[in-house]
Amino acid sequence: MATVAAQETVQYKSVDSIPLGEINVANPHLFQNDTVGEYFARLRREDPVHYCAESRFGPYWSVTKFNDIMAVDTNHKVFSSEAKLGGIAVQDMHSVEGALELEMFIAMDQPKHDQQRKAVSPVVAPSNLLLLEPTIRERAGAILDSLPVGEEIDWVKLVSVELTTMTLATIFDFPWDERAKLTRWSDVTTASPETGIVESFEQRRAELIECAMYFKGLWDERINKPGGNDLISMMAQSPATRDMPFLEFLGNLLLLIVGGNDTTRNSISGGVLALNQNPGEYQKLRENPALVASMVPEIIRWQTPLTHMRRTALADAEIGGKAIKKGDKVVMWYLSGNRDESVIERADEFIIDRKNPRHHLSFGFGIHRCMGNRLAELQLRIIWEEILKRYRLVEVVGEPERLLSNLVRGITRLPVKLHAL
């Protein structure tokens, strides 16, 4: 382990001096120090479908250009998401003795994926979201009103985390005073002992069982109480989901919580950072708040909250002229595709009034395309509309700190000062 870590932190003078074969873009340090962009730029130029023969994640292919990524993402019959084959991240999913195995359709292939997604999808469909919007807006306003003006605060802790937890609590109609449980369960679901979030798999199991019991209580309460547009009432009352085996219900529920937690949180933080790095765009926004509509998808492109999704080849295939062998691990680097100049004009710039702002890879494409995409956009739209009503400027006053992860592109601390209108 120590030698791997040492290898991964070796400093080269410049990205261009590294032999192509030695490039390992899955090195989490490159994301923490935010230098991975230079590596991706070089791969897009010199070797867009790149093979890394050796890494602590084993050998893997990196797909770095927009159209090649699209080709893999839409070829679900050849490129599998199946958990048992390793799942959806460059780091294999392992089954661990004693761990509670939660099955989630993000890591399933057809036909089971389709059945589950169809059953759950209506709860985050846009017409249902319209009903939840007023509550989300009111609660977002209250969080923003509670912030001190003119003092240095951590935007991540006081705003991004709070707002995301609040939205989750709202869409589940979760007991308000206990809403911090949702964030905890989200963290625990994806945790293994080395993350420090739980001490052992036994602890993880115990907490998830507590979570299961809690949701079972809410489910029983709501199954016979008609109405309610929260996700639990909808799932308890819909014929497609009401007879779902309980562990399946729990897996789907946790997928909704996990899917929308870090991703949205980091989009909220990433937007503030991007506007501070591009004061001209911030000025445009102040002059024309209607630009929030096109800024939201641009923030999601810019941040790319999930850097990649991984697939496993079920058969030999070709991508960008390279021969992929059955069983190979194929990583679609959305973060790189979102900077591909051959598809996105001025891809390296943050521009809040793009003509086709939703033409980005952050939500993936194909049958696994993010099911919560409209919910994510709705939250960001409300938050920015409410910020603009209250503050002239959310000013970044110190260096952001970034997460050590090659999957979640996260900002862990962002010192800011608020300026009143």
Add this chain to the structure above:
Amino acid sequence: MIKVIFVSADGSRRSVEIDEGLTAREAALFNNVPGIDGDCGGVCACATCHVHVDHAWINQVGLPEEGGMEDDLIQFAEGATETSRLACQIPMIPALDGLVLHLPKLQH
């Protein structure tokens, strides 16, 4: 030019024209008809160009190939029906002159 009539969820009708060879998605987007997002650029990868083909036209337009990508995506679209299609997969040919397409209220 080929004529397409879009009927929005509130019942209002818009008649537009589009060059042969383009698709029903472009017919909406190029003429600023709201109700079609078309996020993936028209390559059958996002299902945000979902439309309901008018019953009188479904035979001329045809159904998506069973088990193909369009079929796989339509099953997740909100309010999908037996005449659901993805507009980017409907090429405008002379036989479809006058085609009537109904738009969903919102795209997921």
